[in-house]
Amino acid sequence: MALTGLGAFVFLIFHLGGNLLSLKGPAAYNEYARRLHSIPGLPLIEAALGALFLIHIAYGIVISLLNASARPIPYVLKKSAEPRTAPANSMIFTGLIIFAYMAYHVYTMAYGPRSVVPVYQHVSEAFHDPWIAVIYLVGLGALAWHLLYGLFSALTTLGLRHPRHDAWLNVACVAGALLITLGFILIVIWFWAGFGGAS
Secondary structure: OHHHHHHHHHHHHHHHHHHHHHHHOHHHHHHHHHHHHOOOOHHHHHHHHHHHHHHHHHHHHHHHHHHHHHOOOOOOOOOOOOOOOHHHHOHHHHHHHHHHHHHHHHHHHHHOOOOOOOHHHHHHHHHHOHHHHHHHHHHHHHHHHHHHHHHHHHHHHOOOOOOOOHHHHHHHHHHHHHHHHHHHHHHHHHHHOOOOOOO
């Protein structure tokens, strides 16, 4: 699960980098979209990414069910060597919100009624709709909450934690989670506020 989570995070970095070009205007963003869709074997790459996310989601659900079945009667007192944070306790819930958000995102951006127009115009028109913008902001909020624990947990699973560098590793994980999600939120607010024209 750690590897699929980190793989998804790496994808988000590249996805954000491309989508930030929308802030430069229609020419830059439409050209980026044209080059992206001209990549040979793109459907296979998209299928692999879809499988990556689905495997991660399936692992999360299975682990949650196994944890629940292992201890059907809740503890009277929960105590562990390290206190669990709010993001850690809500991973399954934020994960399910993100899954619903991703399904909506794929439909809205790839198959929705605006998908026949140029990409920049499509994005601009979508985020001018306040309901779509709010749905995206809620989904991105869940993503930020999920990543706050998920990144550090993945590095822990891979054995990369050590008292010598845990402090800056914590900072790096929090920074990574916030920078990624704030970048996407910036795009939504940029168009919602009318800075990006529907061209």
